[in-house]
Amino acid sequence: MTDLQQSRTASREASDDAPAPPGRPSRRFRLGRRDESPAGRYGAGFLAKLALMAVVDAFGVYVVWSAYLAESWFILGAMVAMLVVANWVYFSRRVVPLKYVLPGLIFLFTFQIFTIGYTGWVAFTNYGDGHNSTKEDAVAALLVQNERRVEGSPAVPLTVVADGDELGFAVVQPDGTTAVGSAEEPLEAADATVTEGRVTAVDGWEVLDRAEVLARQGEVTDLRVPVSDDPAAGSVRTQDARTGYVYESTLVYDEAADTMTDTATGTVYTPNDEGQFEAADGSTLNVGWRVFVGFDNFTTAFSDSRYSGPFFQIVVWTFVFAFASVATTFLLGMFLASVFNTPMRGRKIYRTLLILPYAIPGFVAPLLWSGLLNRSFGFVNQVLLGGAAIPWLTDPWLAKLSIIGVNLWLGFPYMFLICTGALQSLPTDVLEAAKIDGAGRLRTWRSVVMPLLLVSTTPLLISSFAFNFNNFALVYMLTGGGPRFEDASVPLGHTDIMITMVYSVAGLDGNAPKDFGLASALSIVIFVIIATISAIAFKRTRSLEEIN
Amino acid sequence: MRRSILIASALVTTLALSACGSSEDAGDTTEGTEESTAEATEATGSLTVWVDETRETAVESAAEAFESETGAEVEIVLKNFEDIRSDFIAQVPTGEGPDVTVGAHDWLGELITNGVVAPVELGATADGFEDVAVEAFTADGAVYGMPYAIENIALIRNTELADSAPATWDDAISMGEDADTKYPFLIQTGTEGDPYTYYPFQTSFGAPVFEQNEDGSYSPELAMGGDAGTAYAEWLAEQGEAGTLTTDITYDIAVEAFAKGQSPFIVGGPWMLEQFADLDLAIDPIPAAGDEAAQPFVGVQGFYVSAQSENALLANDFLVNYLSTEEAQTALFEAGGRPPALTAAADAASSDPIVAGFREVGAEAVPMPSIPEMGSVWAFWGVTEANIISGKADPAKAWDKMISDIEGALDS
Numbered sequence: 001m002t003d004l005q006q007s008r009t010a011s012r013e014a015s016d017d018a019p020a021p022p023g024r025p026s027r028r029f030r031l032g033r034r035d036e037s038p039a040g041r042y043g044a045g046f047l048a049k050l051a052l053m054a055v056v057d058a059f060g061v062y063v064v065w066s067a068y069l070a071e072s073w074f075i076l077g078a079m080v081a082m083l084v085v086a087n088w089v090y091f092s093r094r095v096v097p098l099k100y101v102l103p104g105l106i107f108l109f110t111f112q113i114f115t116i117g118y119t120g121w122v123a124f125t126n127y128g129d130g131h132n133s134t135k136e137d138a139v140a141a142l143l144v145q146n147e148r149r150v151e152g153s154p155a156v157p158l159t160v161v162a163d164g165d166e167l168g169f170a171v172v173q174p175d176g177t178t179a180v181g182s183a184e185e186p187l188e189a190a191d192a193t194v195t196e197g198r199v200t201a202v203d204g205w206e207v208l209d210r211a212e213v214l215a216r217q218g219e220v221t222d223l224r225v226p227v228s229d230d231p232a233a234g235s236v237r238t239q240d241a242r243t244g245y246v247y248e249s250t251l252v253y254d255e256a257a258d259t260m261t262d263t264a265t266g267t268v269y270t271p272n273d274e275g276q277f278e279a280a281d282g283s284t285l286n287v288g289w290r291v292f293v294g295f296d297n298f299t300t301a302f303s304d305s306r307y308s309g310p311f312f313q314i315v316v317w318t319f320v321f322a323f324a325s326v327a328t329t330f331l332l333g334m335f336l337a338s339v340f341n342t343p344m345r346g347r348k349i350y351r352t353l354l355i356l357p358y359a360i361p362g363f364v365a366p367l368l369w370s371g372l373l374n375r376s377f378g379f380v381n382q383v384l385l386g387g388a389a390i391p392w393l394t395d396p397w398l399a400k401l402s403i404i405g406v407n408l409w410l411g412f413p414y415m416f417l418i419c420t421g422a423l424q425s426l427p428t429d430v431l432e433a434a435k436i437d438g439a440g441r442l443r444t445w446r447s448v449v450m451p452l453l454l455v456s457t458t459p460l461l462i463s464s465f466a467f468n469f470n471n472f473a474l475v476y477m478l479t480g481g482g483p484r485f486e487d488a489s490v491p492l493g494h495t496d497i498m499i500t501m502v503y504s505v506a507g508l509d510g511n512a513p514k515d516f517g518l519a520s521a522l523s524i525v526i527f528v529i530i531a532t533i534s535a536i537a538f539k540r541t542r543s544l545e546e547i548n
Numbered sequence: 549m550r551r552s553i554l555i556a557s558a559l560v561t562t563l564a565l566s567a568c569g570s571s572e573d574a575g576d577t578t579e580g581t582e583e584s585t586a587e588a589t590e591a592t593g594s595l596t597v598w599v600d601e602t603r604e605t606a607v608e609s610a611a612e613a614f615e616s617e618t619g620a621e622v623e624i625v626l627k628n629f630e631d632i633r634s635d636f637i638a639q640v641p642t643g644e645g646p647d648v649t650v651g652a653h654d655w656l657g658e659l660i661t662n663g664v665v666a667p668v669e670l671g672a673t674a675d676g677f678e679d680v681a682v683e684a685f686t687a688d689g690a691v692y693g694m695p696y697a698i699e700n701i702a703l704i705r706n707t708e709l710a711d712s713a714p715a716t717w718d719d720a721i722s723m724g725e726d727a728d729t730k731y732p733f734l735i736q737t738g739t740e741g742d743p744y745t746y747y748p749f750q751t752s753f754g755a756p757v758f759e760q761n762e763d764g765s766y767s768p769e770l771a772m773g774g775d776a777g778t779a780y781a782e783w784l785a786e787q788g789e790a791g792t793l794t795t796d797i798t799y800d801i802a803v804e805a806f807a808k809g810q811s812p813f814i815v816g817g818p819w820m821l822e823q824f825a826d827l828d829l830a831i832d833p834i835p836a837a838g839d840e841a842a843q844p845f846v847g848v849q850g851f852y853v854s855a856q857s858e859n860a861l862l863a864n865d866f867l868v869n870y871l872s873t874e875e876a877q878t879a880l881f882e883a884g885g886r887p888p889a890l891t892a893a894a895d896a897a898s899s900d901p902i903v904a905g906f907r908e909v910g911a912e913a914v915p916m917p918s919i920p921e922m923g924s925v926w927a928f929w930g931v932t933e934a935n936i937i938s939g940k941a942d943p944a945k946a947w948d949k950m951i952s953d954i955e956g957a958l959d960s
Contacts, residue, residue, distance in 0.1 A: 510926075
């Protein structure tokens with residue numbers, strides 16, 4: 001994500017900083033010059049470019065072909081457009097800056113803009129449990145779920161037969177007689193050869209072998225052969241093309257009227273605005289489909305009274321956590337960086353040791369710490385504190401402290417690294433000037449080092465704030481959001497931050513029906529908060545630069 | 549130069565926007581895909597099956613028999629068991645899902661509401677299965693899966709430390725104290741609680757989680773409130789105070805302590821047995837704490853067929869005629885260690901007293917509810933139990949609040 005942000009800022013800088021063409025003549029002049037470049041003379045550079053573009057194009061053609069086979073026209077179109085643009089950019093001489101920017105732009109739009117757009121789209125639908133797919137799928141699922149085998153009906157050995165395009169079933173009835181029928185013609189007695197209890201030949205029909213049956217298996221499983229002229233008697237269907245059973249449907253879909261009818265009770269269900277079939281008395285069928293629900297997800301997120309109390313506490317804690325995380329890691333990192341910036345023996349070893357926590361994956365470290373901080377068996381209580389039973393992760397305040405503490409341990413090496421880098425690149429002339437002016441060490445630090453350090457690290461502090469605002473892995477792995485709020489009626493806890501709240505509220509943790517629409521809506525709210533804070537902070541940073 | 553960047557950005561933006569727009573007709577695309585793949589696989593027919601690690605080899609050997617007899621190809625995809633449920637629900641509608649997946653019976657309600665599973669007609673093979681196994685996969689009169697294993701918890705006893713099965717909870721504790729081990733009785737709890745493992749104690753007070761209909765299915769009416777529930781909550785508080793139950797014991801700690809011989813008893817399932825290989829074990833019914841029988845949950849594992857399988861014929865054929873054979877069920881038992889759902893295979897497996905022990909306890913158990921409402925219960929249930937045990941909450945009040953919180957979650 002940070003890479004993409006960097007590429008985005010890079011592209012912005014590129015467009016901002018590119019000098020405006022001073023006028024036609026100079027542009028011509030530059031074009032003329034470029035004709036003499038190695039690329040223009042088909043040198044090694046051009047050949048390398050040609051080879052690279054050939055690889056890119058080959059990959060592109062492969063994707064286009066796969067997309068064509070899978071009939072995903074959108075991917076095909078997007079890929080073709082991307083290939084055309086890439087070839088134009090890299091073989092044209094007019095768009096030099098774009099040659100640098102294009103890869104970044106493509107990644108930006110596929111991984112960032114598309115994701116945001118898709119999240120935005122889901123936020124306005126009711127995608128989630130019970131509204132999982134399209135209406136066609138829901139209708140199909142309802143029909144298949146409401147077919148019941150007629151009680152006491154026999155299992156009949158069945159053979160799939162065909163008459164040209166029309167498929168039919170030939171069955172051996174329990175009384176030993178044989179019958180043939182198709183979707184249009186109900187089962188009728190027919191003379192047939194029976195071998196080993198199964199029809200192997202029948203007049204007027206061709207018996208399909210296994211391969212032919214498999215080739216048309218969709219049609220075979222969809223085929224319903226009525227038992228008699230009376231539709232209420234049910235129909236024969238098969239799931240394995242070996243045995244047939246008599247089924248009856250308890251739910252019938254009327255395509256013209258777009259209604260579902262329960263054949264047992266006669267209740268008619270019509271589709272409602274929420275993407276479900278609803279009867280006059282308000283009862284609904286269990287399978288629904290995705291529909292647009294406008295701003296419903298945004299309003300339900302803030303109108304459920306069960307959430308109002310915990311939500312406020314969680315928002316406050318999220319800000320406290322993100323701010324405290326940045327502040328503590330930065331202060332410790334900066335302190336250690338300036339301590340180790342002065343020459344001393346074994347400095348490299350100390351520095352390496354300090355970076356070690358950074359080398360442990362961010363998913364594993366919180367898990368490790370949750371073991372170390374266990375009240376009765378953890379290393380911290382048992383060994384370091386001599387058997388004290390301190391509830392590090394189960395007391396509301398201590399759990400918050402533990403979270404910030406573990407994040408400090410995880411995060412200070414990063415701040416240590418960037419501060420070390422920034423300190424080493426400080427211009428020596430200003431430091432000397434300060435010395436000549438008679439400033440003491442503290443004064444130099446406060447008036448010269450600190451402001452210069454902040455210029456280069458503030459953007460990183462802002463991104464660190466945004467990262468910690470959504471530091472899901474840490475909270476989820478260390479405390480799981482616990483300990484629970486005792487006075488709340490929802491499964492949220494004292495260390496839950498907004499993103500873990502979304503995870504729980506939207507049922508992604510399995511403790512509530514899943515609601516991807518609500519989850520997307522809340523993610524967008526969080527996105528807006530972070531975007532606003534970052535924008536304001538970046539604006540302030542620019543003023544910091546101007547001072548210098 | 550600037551203009552060219554603008555044009556490029558505009559172009560890519562248009563692409564991205566059309567991407568968002570085109571998701572609407574995803575349905576059409578899916579249909580298109582179905583047709584084309586059907587054509588592509590015409591000659592042979594191929595089946596995609598999701599399995600988890602423990603079942604992979606067993607399904608593979610059944611698949612080999614299927615492949616050689618029918619000429620169809622079976623592609624076995626290895627997945628994490630925890631991921632299968634959500635991935636199946638998300639991927640089936642896109643047409644990218646598998647034809648068959650392994651799964652647990654308590655997913656059924658969610659899979660049905662999302663319209664991703666198709667009924668499976670077991671036909672005559674249904675009679676060969678244990679009744680509870682087929683019942684567990686039945687919803688509203690239709691069977692949705694081919695069961696292969698039944699799992700439930702029981703009391704695992706270290707015969708060196710305790711020579712007979714305890715009849716009641718108090719017996720178990722006094723036997724545990726006589727054994728003079730570090731813990732008289734082990735049961736995994738944790739700070740989030742473990743209502744699954746604690747359920748037999750709850751049922752012994754006559755407080756089942758949901759009302760059960762006459763045919764064994766559950767209705768979404770909470771039944772664990774009232775006096776019976778309060779009695780159970782008070783028992784939890786008492787035992788927590790006495791130290792016999794504690795939230796410090798997690799699964800790992802419990803299993804390790806039992807393996808080291810630090811307790812004569814542990815409540816657990818066949819999945820623990822691997823770690824207890826050096827111990828002499830006996831499997832007993834879980835001792836009742838209340839006046840009624842202690843009934844654990846029984847979970848049934850099975851295979852589901854996708855509602856949008858393009859190879860439904862092959863899928864059903866594979867399940868009903870190949871995976872439900874005694875041979876295949878025995879192979880699955882040997883791979884997973886859980887008693888088979890097929891009675892014949894289970895009888896054969898019961899020559900092992902451990903398997904027979906679990907099976908006996910399972911015969912008295914109740915199926916875990918598979919209604920979608922069950923999902924909303926766990927989060928409140930476990931933490932409330934844990935808070936009562938640790939003494940953080942007043943038992944009766946906390947239990948009442950839990951009931952009203954769950955009811956609130958069910959209504960929303």
